[in-house]
Amino acid sequence: MKSQFLNTNCPITWGGQELWLLPERAVYWPAEKALLVADIHFGKEASFRASQIPIPDGTGRELQRLSQLIRTLECQELIILGDLLHSRRGRSAHWIDQISQWRYQWNSLKWTLIKGNHDQGAGELPSEWKISELEAPALRAGLLLRHIPLEQETEFALAGHLHPKVKLRHGPDQLRLPCFLERGKTLILPAFGTFVDHGLIELQESDKAYLVAGEEVVGLA
Numbered sequence: 001m002k003s004q005f006l007n008t009n010c011p012i013t014w015g016g017q018e019l020w021l022l023p024e025r026a027v028y029w030p031a032e033k034a035l036l037v038a039d040i041h042f043g044k045e046a047s048f049r050a051s052q053i054p055i056p057d058g059t060g061r062e063l064q065r066l067s068q069l070i071r072t073l074e075c076q077e078l079i080i081l082g083d084l085l086h087s088r089r090g091r092s093a094h095w096i097d098q099i100s101q102w103r104y105q106w107n108s109l110k111w112t113l114i115k116g117n118h119d120q121g122a123g124e125l126p127s128e129w130k131i132s133e134l135e136a137p138a139l140r141a142g143l144l145l146r147h148i149p150l151e152q153e154t155e156f157a158l159a160g161h162l163h164p165k166v167k168l169r170h171g172p173d174q175l176r177l178p179c180f181l182e183r184g185k186t187l188i189l190p191a192f193g194t195f196v197d198h199g200l201i202e203l204q205e206s207d208k209a210y211l212v213a214g215e216e217v218v219g220l221a
Contacts, residue, residue: 010180010210010217014187015143015156021180021210021217024065025190027158028073032141035069038081038160039191041118042099043090050089058195059095063102065192070109078109081160081189082116082136082147088123100128114138116147116161153185163191165198166209166220176200180210180217 009020009028020028027036040062048055070078085091103111111131113119125131136146137157144157164181167174178190178198183206190212191198203209209220 010219012187012210014158015185017141017143019187022069023212023215023217024069025178025192025212026069027180027187027189028069028075032077033075034077034079035066035073035075036079036081036145036158036189037066037192038147038189039083039116039163039193039196040080041083041086041191041193041196043092043095043122044086044193044195045090047087047090055195057095058193059098062193063098067102067106070106076110078111079145080111080113081145081158082114083118083160084113084116084131085119085122085125087118088121091123096126100126103129112138114145114147149183149186149188151184155185157186158189159186160189160191162188162201163196163198164188164201164209165190166203166211167200168211178212179220180212182208182210 009022011018011020018030020030022028029036042059045055045057066078111129113131113133114136115133125133137144144155146157146159148161149159165176165178167176180190181188181201183204211218211220
């Protein structure tokens with residue numbers, strides 16, 4: 001089933017490991033049979049509703065996206081590079097129960113969270129989610145896994161937090177696209193969550209960006 005991704009993913013070698021950059025704003029790690037995502041921010045919509053801003057809940061949509069990737073790629077582990085949850089204010093029995101039901105369906109899947117800054121203040125995770133929580137950095141097969149990227153990383157790392165996107169210009173036209181960003185020894189993932197804005201970055205001379213352009217990931221020359 002993985003064959004359907006062969007024409008849309010962008011394979012790279014990072015720290016000696018093959019990684020697939022996916023247009024779903026996720027990374028597949030074949031050697032670990034793991035799917036990596038960052039910055040889902042479950043409960044962000046609920047935090048807006050708590051402030052009387054009528055934002056519809058998108059939890060089911062995000063879980064469906066995860067399910068499709070896990071099923072198609074036959075993943076054995078889901079690794080979250082921080083900010084699984086958004087805030088304590090956004091905790092709601094409705095979406096917590098949705099995730100609990102989803103977790104029951106994927107009971108054999110290993111689920112690992114590298115705690116992010118939002119996770120720190122969002123309260124304890126429900127025990128029925130069966131998540132292994134790790135403090136950053138966590139070392140896996142020679143790669144450091146963290147949420148907030150360091151400016152001067154000494155080892156090859158994967159991170160989130162910045163929600164990177166770049167602006168493209170062509171004459172009077174402009175386009176802003178989320179991207180995977182190679183900066184120094186860190187590969188920074190775009191935010192997986194749909195209800196998460198992406199932060200416009202200025203590319204440094206040594207940076208390399210991989211644009212999420214529709215159903216493809218394209219390296220920016």
